[in-house]
Amino acid sequence: MSQIINRRRFIGQGLILGSGISVTPALAFSEFAEKKVRLGMIGVGLRGTDHLENILLRKDVTIPAICDIDPERIAVAQDLITKAGNKKAEVYSKNDHAFLDLLKREDIDGVIIATPWEWHTPMAVAAMKAGKYVGVEVSAANTVQECWDLVNTSEATGSHCMIMENVCYRRDVMAVLNMVRQGLFGEILHCHGGYQHDLRKVKFEPGVEFGAKGIHEAHWRTEHSVKRNGDVYPTHGMGPIANILNINRGNQFVSLTSVATKSRGLHKYIVDNGGKDHPNAKVKFHLGDIVSSLIQTANGETILLTHDTNSPRPYSLGFRVQGTNGIWMNDGNNIYLEGTSPYDKWEPSADLLAKYDHPLWKRLDSDIGNAGHGGIDFFVMNAFVETVKRKIAPPIDVYDAAAWSVIAPLSEASIANGGAPQKFPDFTSGKWQNRKPVFALNDSY
Amino acid sequence: MSQIINRRRFIGQGLILGSGISVTPALAFSEFAEKKVRLGMIGVGLRGTDHLENILLRKDVTIPAICDIDPERIAVAQDLITKAGNKKAEVYSKNDHAFLDLLKREDIDGVIIATPWEWHTPMAVAAMKAGKYVGVEVSAANTVQECWDLVNTSEATGSHCMIMENVCYRRDVMAVLNMVRQGLFGEILHCHGGYQHDLRKVKFEPGVEFGAKGIHEAHWRTEHSVKRNGDVYPTHGMGPIANILNINRGNQFVSLTSVATKSRGLHKYIVDNGGKDHPNAKVKFHLGDIVSSLIQTANGETILLTHDTNSPRPYSLGFRVQGTNGIWMNDGNNIYLEGTSPYDKWEPSADLLAKYDHPLWKRLDSDIGNAGHGGIDFFVMNAFVETVKRKIAPPIDVYDAAAWSVIAPLSEASIANGGAPQKFPDFTSGKWQNRKPVFALNDSY
Numbered sequence: 001m002s003q004i005i006n007r008r009r010f011i012g013q014g015l016i017l018g019s020g021i022s023v024t025p026a027l028a029f030s031e032f033a034e035k036k037v038r039l040g041m042i043g044v045g046l047r048g049t050d051h052l053e054n055i056l057l058r059k060d061v062t063i064p065a066i067c068d069i070d071p072e073r074i075a076v077a078q079d080l081i082t083k084a085g086n087k088k089a090e091v092y093s094k095n096d097h098a099f100l101d102l103l104k105r106e107d108i109d110g111v112i113i114a115t116p117w118e119w120h121t122p123m124a125v126a127a128m129k130a131g132k133y134v135g136v137e138v139s140a141a142n143t144v145q146e147c148w149d150l151v152n153t154s155e156a157t158g159s160h161c162m163i164m165e166n167v168c169y170r171r172d173v174m175a176v177l178n179m180v181r182q183g184l185f186g187e188i189l190h191c192h193g194g195y196q197h198d199l200r201k202v203k204f205e206p207g208v209e210f211g212a213k214g215i216h217e218a219h220w221r222t223e224h225s226v227k228r229n230g231d232v233y234p235t236h237g238m239g240p241i242a243n244i245l246n247i248n249r250g251n252q253f254v255s256l257t258s259v260a261t262k263s264r265g266l267h268k269y270i271v272d273n274g275g276k277d278h279p280n281a282k283v284k285f286h287l288g289d290i291v292s293s294l295i296q297t298a299n300g301e302t303i304l305l306t307h308d309t310n311s312p313r314p315y316s317l318g319f320r321v322q323g324t325n326g327i328w329m330n331d332g333n334n335i336y337l338e339g340t341s342p343y344d345k346w347e348p349s350a351d352l353l354a355k356y357d358h359p360l361w362k363r364l365d366s367d368i369g370n371a372g373h374g375g376i377d378f379f380v381m382n383a384f385v386e387t388v389k390r391k392i393a394p395p396i397d398v399y400d401a402a403a404w405s406v407i408a409p410l411s412e413a414s415i416a417n418g419g420a421p422q423k424f425p426d427f428t429s430g431k432w433q434n435r436k437p438v439f440a441l442n443d444s445y
Numbered sequence: 446m447s448q449i450i451n452r453r454r455f456i457g458q459g460l461i462l463g464s465g466i467s468v469t470p471a472l473a474f475s476e477f478a479e480k481k482v483r484l485g486m487i488g489v490g491l492r493g494t495d496h497l498e499n500i501l502l503r504k505d506v507t508i509p510a511i512c513d514i515d516p517e518r519i520a521v522a523q524d525l526i527t528k529a530g531n532k533k534a535e536v537y538s539k540n541d542h543a544f545l546d547l548l549k550r551e552d553i554d555g556v557i558i559a560t561p562w563e564w565h566t567p568m569a570v571a572a573m574k575a576g577k578y579v580g581v582e583v584s585a586a587n588t589v590q591e592c593w594d595l596v597n598t599s600e601a602t603g604s605h606c607m608i609m610e611n612v613c614y615r616r617d618v619m620a621v622l623n624m625v626r627q628g629l630f631g632e633i634l635h636c637h638g639g640y641q642h643d644l645r646k647v648k649f650e651p652g653v654e655f656g657a658k659g660i661h662e663a664h665w666r667t668e669h670s671v672k673r674n675g676d677v678y679p680t681h682g683m684g685p686i687a688n689i690l691n692i693n694r695g696n697q698f699v700s701l702t703s704v705a706t707k708s709r710g711l712h713k714y715i716v717d718n719g720g721k722d723h724p725n726a727k728v729k730f731h732l733g734d735i736v737s738s739l740i741q742t743a744n745g746e747t748i749l750l751t752h753d754t755n756s757p758r759p760y761s762l763g764f765r766v767q768g769t770n771g772i773w774m775n776d777g778n779n780i781y782l783e784g785t786s787p788y789d790k791w792e793p794s795a796d797l798l799a800k801y802d803h804p805l806w807k808r809l810d811s812d813i814g815n816a817g818h819g820g821i822d823f824f825v826m827n828a829f830v831e832t833v834k835r836k837i838a839p840p841i842d843v844y845d846a847a848a849w850s851v852i853a854p855l856s857e858a859s860i861a862n863g864g865a866p867q868k869f870p871d872f873t874s875g876k877w878q879n880r881k882p883v884f885a886l887n888d889s890y
Contacts, residue, residue, distance in 0.1 A: 186713075187709055189706040189707065189709065189734050189735055189756065190706050190734070190735040190737070190753075198789070255863065255864060257702045257704070257739065257864045257866070259702070259739045259740075259741050259747045260747070261634040261635050261745060261746055261747045262634065262744075262745030262746070264632055264634065264769050265769055268631075268769055288747075289634050289635070289769070290634055290635040290747065290767065292635070292739050292747055292749055294702065294704045294737050294739060294864065295704075296704050296864065299707075300706060300707030301706055301707070302704045302705070302706045302733075302735065302737055304737055304749065308635075308767075311634065311767065311768075311769060311772070312769075312770060312771060312772075312781065312782075312783035313767070313771075313772050313781055314779075314781050314789050314790055314791050315789060322735065322753075322756065322758070323756075324709050324710055324713055324734075324756060324757075325757060326757060326758075327756070327757075327758050329776055329777075331774055331776050331777045331779075332774075332776045332777030332778075333777075334759075334776075334777075336757065336758055336759050337757075338757035344643070344759050344760060345759055346759050418700065418866055419700060419702045419739065419741065419866040420865065420866060421702070421863050421864040421865060
């Protein structure tokens, strides 16, 4: 860590980094470098232990308590904690509501919630009521009411809730955000994003099992493909776009329309891998294989969001950012900028993304070690920890959690109504008009 | 041409080409190779003379008459005709309705209509009533009523109307169609297409002029960007997808929803290139810079269609064809097929597209010479000429002309109503359920 601290001191002397973004004098890094944050982990499944491993790489966080109803996962987590040289955490695991006891502890500043989707909002609400800082996994909520519950609770308690959307910190996405802020794409008009990830081996494990006989995410996640038809996992695709478009900060989502294809992939996977006589071959999956949503914003941009998790395909979030002066296409990894690109010819994006590397990535690149998902898990946790230290609002806040997560129930409603447009609630109650962008304005977190 | 005739004889002996598609014994090519077709050209602007040049490469078509109200274009056309060794065509040019006199000629089998969009349907209707075979440029119609006019006239007169959608014949598109028909992508679920072409230098010429002071397409096309907001040019993106999905032949479009971004690009172009004081800087353009439409089909597929003509960007029709077994992405030029592609990795599409090259391209590749748009203009004209010779329905017929063209007015209506879904008329009056695919089933045309 000495390397980080040295560099922080260096930056703290008020130097200006490249790329035209001036660095806030680092909010006196020396003050916060020494400060410790105490976090409780609610949920230490596969995703929760990803977070735990990233936390254990830091010297400024302790884990006094962990919660999970699965003793095997508790053992895995304790093993990670002790092997990193820490004493065991206290365990809360007696039933589904054990997290309430964890929240009573006074030696916890915040919690990381990485549980099945249907627990995200109840746990986040309870944690905010207990005065804890909340970092909640994506999506933060599943229904319109849950989105309001998050917002209302945060406003009533003054507690903060950050949605832990790691894709916001993807290096290419942040370089493009940097380019957008420097005006290279002109006025932004249209964006694409989505979650295009063949999850069939996640939705079925082991073999073609899910639900009671399933393990890991197949134990609970697949049920959402049985019962729901909509973009049930919208935030990985939408988070980066919302930052680019300043959603909730001078702009907002206005309306959404969604359509879904027929549902074929999950049934086919069961038949192909478990045989047509396997009991799961009788399950009717409600989720269309590809769900496409078009979203309109208050400032006149449009967004295409895609959910595509049941079909064989290479992973791609399919980003596109297009303005009056140019366009970035994630598929194909190309950029075109009027005036500098050869006329009517794509330029491979690598050089431009390197040139406009975001200051935060420049500063922390060598420190991210083996953090998950190419480093982005480090960044999202770092942002959470740093804002807890400072006792300030997180860069991705409860209004973002609500506006991004509400896409799921709105898309379900649109599909159920033949693609009829659905209005977005204004979770900010008008505050979006005057709120200013805060996400990654400099290199501090 | 001897090479073509030889090859036709070869194929005519009943051999089977590769790729698993058996060749119809060439409908006795010898009969049709000698047959002559007499075509009238209605409109010899830039697009009309493209077609004329392709026709003049053939020995089986004569041009007894041409029609255009612009004497300069008539001169260009006559020059092309005589330089190719033909006698001059008779000219019809006295006013906007001169085409009616051309249609009275009995020595014309068919007409090619390549005029401003608003003339397509009136001219096609008049030509069908005169008993002529119609080849009409895209889009065939601009309003729902015009679409019905085309269909009703064709049904009442028994005359055929082919929409001259050249992109249906793009080599990669036809290879993918071939792969789809052989089941390589599994059951098709979702497609993308569009018209993503920076037309600013077409919409303004010379300089930043259009309308009365504009030339070529700027003389009339730009006005559609002033008055209309919708996907005003849908067929290049939709034609190939409609063939893949068997639209009007076992399947049909059901509903559409569209959204448009703000309109910035055309005004910006005028200011940037003509100054903020140029009179055209006061023009308010109604067309959103990027129009996105989502379409649902009777068989449960969904389609994204994009219209993007006002912004700096490299040309791309952005095709995507995705099924239960794989996906083709035009942007990036990649394919993924489950079982044969390396797991979770894109394969560059070139080898597969070559392997599954459509039999029609295989047969005619060496004969297309300098035909426009990479050869596809030759193919679409060839299909028209060959079906006129055979006095049969064209492979892209009046129902296709109506169903593809109606996307424009439906998208305008959807945008005007906040993205509300619009129902497609059933132009086939139920016949779509039993009609069989006919487009490019073999290598004959």
